[in-house]
Amino acid sequence: MRKLNRYIANTVIGAVAVVLMVVVALDAISALVDELGDITDSYNFVEILIYVGLTLPGRIYEQIPMSALIGCLVGLGMLASTSELTIMRAAGVSVWRITWGVMKPALLFIAMGILLGEFVIPLTDQIANSRRALVQGDDEALQSRHGLWNREGSEFMHFNAVLPNGKLYGVTRYQFDDNNRLKASSFAETAIYQGDHWLEENVKETLLTASGTQLHSYPTREWDTNLNPELLNVLVLEPDDLSIQDLHSYSNYLSEQNIDSKEYRLAFWKKLLQPFATASLVLIAVSFIFGPLREVTMGYRIFSGVIVGIVFRTSQDLLGPSSLVFGFSPLLAVSIPVLICFVAGVVLLRRAN
Template sequence: MRLQRYVLGVAASRILSAAAVLMGILQVLDLLEVTTDILDRGLGVGGVLYYAALRAPRLIEQIAPISVLAGGLFAFSQLARESAIIAMRAAGISAYRIVAMAAPAAVAMMLLDFTCAQVIAPRTDPILDTWWEAHTPAADRKANGPVSFRVGDDLVIAASAAPNGRALQAVKIYRRDETGRLIERVDAPAATFAGKDWNLSQAVTTRFSGQRVDTVTTSQITWPSPLRPLDVQALFSDNPAPSAGSARRALLNGGTDRPPSYYETRLLGAYAGPFGALIMLLLSAPVALANFRSRQGAVLLTVGLASGLVFLVVDGLLSALGESGAISPILAVWGGPVIFGALAINALINLEG
């Protein structure tokens, strides 16, 4: 038990240190772009700290896998240099068990990654967008529309949306029959979300039946729709990053402006992405069996770091192919982790043997 705590402590401390360094670098680079604007708007140091706090969940999502890779390389190389690995193997402890001792640190980072990406960031992103928009000078504000999207079988165009996603302006709804022909168009200057449905004010409904066109004006009508304010915020966001919940709603006829393959890949990736931390730990594990009295240690360190970076590139490339529909979403999401995980385990088996 004491040995397990020692190995876990070394791995956890190195991973946390790497995460802190990477987090600091990303925060500085991010703040370099916006600090001047924040100060010019009179928000002061408090505004800078507020922006940094709201951006932190997205930055943690970015640094989680690479921090496990860097921390794992440092931890295992330290254990190898101190001959701790040799002593443990002489005591009958296999390399696989050593990796398992360090695994809880990677699992903790994996859970932090998932929590930030799927729980915290979807809540902080709208707050940041609203805050930033509210303090943007009127002359610098950009219109966030019009945006075209699909809600079930309806095609919708909205000129703009409220920051909280509960109101749409200049809404046009197009309805089609089974053959794709336009049968109805609804024009409304505003739509507001009330409870479970949307209320369209001063709606003008135009129905098309062959050569006949009928127009009806109503002061207010109800638009039953699975569209929710969170979906509206994502559709009108400058940098949309669908969470698992929003991707699932999109696949269940929520508001979508992309093909189904995009949301399927995002939904699967929400659960598969955090496993990248475990893959990074496996890619760093062969360093534990390196002989640092020869060139083997430096070679394995370099190969481990390069393998982790290549994994990130390949995983991103496969995800992009999956989102475009070029390959299956399952292959896009799990292809990279399975391939690089298998390569890492194979390398560990060969070195152990």
């Protein structure tokens, strides 16, 4: 039985790996073409290649569920086409035993996705975004097109670039009074974290008073705020690129500031349940091979896998934003497609058995 499990695992791993490489390559080429529209003297082709290369871990993570579905359909489809699955069944191997033999190698890709999502993607994507923001300008207020906004109490702030080592470029701050009137604005070329506060450098400040405006310049100035490099490392990334721990902590931070955190709650549940989503799609793939796709061509199997994957992702993409608009639980929005795939896979496998 070990040899049989190893044979199934090698077939599935090879098929999923090939599909994953093809899908990620197509995604990277599409991203490269999109970035070419922003090419400048500073943000040149080499910088674009570096940016796309740094975002590859995120693209791999995003494509794992779809690749697992199509790869399992391809791998098991080859075994079905050569009647090897029929021989296994004739030898007394149950459908559920074969399903577990397929699920075990799929767990390797699920584990790879967890490691990428928790430890690799937050770092590589931040480096990519910060590097792009730096080469596109950081020495003027609100100059960078990829800058970041944040609010803390009655103060709004904008950063042209955020580096992972606790250094900010192009810090613009707007302070408002209790009547929502602007009372001060400032711009600092850089800000460096000192452990319990930030030290702004080359600061220009404008104070708005009843008698007029006052201009001040400071070589350095302390800035006390609840923001720290850990929170800013979260701010620089899209919610889907953050780790589960960062999503949880930043959601709590937004709630403390009375800022809507539903988008980050949704990303939290989506990321937490992605391993189950991948497993449910693998279950669907196995049930299709033993059911409606047992005797069709390989091209039809791939086409069916693409359609199922698109429907699954589209349903999540529709239900997720709908939960933000209509106010129902993000957990429900993320789990419904997963549960549907899981139940459908179990029902089809029981019929095949």
